[in-house]
Amino acid sequence: DAGITQSPRHKVTETGTPVTLRCHQTENHRYMYWYRQDPGHGLRLIHYSYGVKDTDKGEVSDGYSVSRSKTEDFLLTLESATSSQTSVYFCAISESALKNEQFFGPGTRLTVL
Amino acid sequence: RKEVEQDPGPFNVPEGATVAFNCTYSNSASQSFFWYRQDCRKEPKLLMSVYSSGNEDGRFTAQLNRASQYISLLIRDSKLSDSATYLCVVNAGLTGGGNKLTFGTGTQLKVEL
Numbered sequence: 001d002a003g004i005t006q007s008p009r010h011k012v013t014e015t016g017t018p019v020t021l022r023c024h025q026t027e028n029h030r031y032m033y034w035y036r037q038d039p040g041h042g043l044r045l046i047h048y049s050y051g052v053k054d055t056d057k058g059e060v061s062d063g064y065s066v067s068r069s070k071t072e073d074f075l076l077t078l079e080s081a082t083s084s085q086t087s088v089y090f091c092a093i094s095e096s097a098l099k100n101e102q103f104f105g106p107g108t109r110l111t112v113l
Numbered sequence: 114r115k116e117v118e119q120d121p122g123p124f125n126v127p128e129g130a131t132v133a134f135n136c137t138y139s140n141s142a143s144q145s146f147f148w149y150r151q152d153c154r155k156e157p158k159l160l161m162s163v164y165s166s167g168n169e170d171g172r173f174t175a176q177l178n179r180a181s182q183y184i185s186l187l188i189r190d191s192k193l194s195d196s197a198t199y200l201c202v203v204n205a206g207l208t209g210g211g212n213k214l215t216f217g218t219g220t221q222l223k224v225e226l
Contacts (some may be wrong), residue, residue, distance in 0.1 A: 031212065040218065041218065042117065042200070042215070042216030042217050042218045042219070043157070043200075043214075043216040044216075045213060045214070058213075090156055090157070094212055097212065100145060100204055100212040101147065101159050101162065102159075102212065102214055103159065104156040104157050104158070105156060106155070106156050107155075107156050
């Protein structure tokens with residue numbers, strides 16, 4: 001299995017509070033991604049990174065920000081959590097544009113009350 | 114129309130049966146294709162890539178039809194352990210060289226004794 005960890009694995013928070021999720025990889029892969037998964041939807045891309053300090057928006061980026069200061073870490077921040085952000089969040093990594101299979105972390109289950 | 118469409122199932126089949134899933138995609142510029150497997154409350158895991166020539170990995174066979182824009186997965190001699198949700202995934206590329214994977218919502222397979 002690819003060396004990807006996510007923390008925390010579970011979190012319950014209240015509306016309006018900031019939340020940061022962490023993804024850590026030991027594979028030295030260039031690309032990292034944050035997805036959310038909700039019933040009735042496929043996984044949807046929130047943000048992705050194509051290098052240290054290089055990030056861009058995905059299809060559902062509103063209300064989220066990201067940072068990548070080191071190759072191995074990709075942080076997802078909900079500045080002010082809302083109930084609509086209750087979801088399962090997955091981080092993924094891929095090695096290159098050519099070797100483009102993505103490998104996923106174990107996920108973070110976030111509940112916003 | 115969804116970018117990637119799958120029959121949600123569930124497909125309930127007896128052990129030893131052969132089962133096939135299809136998936137259609139709308140973006141004709143899509144470059145690569147995958148099947149992922151997702152167990153309940155777990156992360157998606159890469160099952161196999163799908164090549165234009167078709168490819169086989171043990172009991173699993175994947176086919177791609179670019180002209181009709183569909184992908185198929187055939188599972189022979191189903192095992193109880195094959196019970197999972199199978200995600201059809203299409204890669205249309207990204208700016209920055211990363212890879213935008215678009216996920217179907219998945220087809221649920223239940224293999225029964």
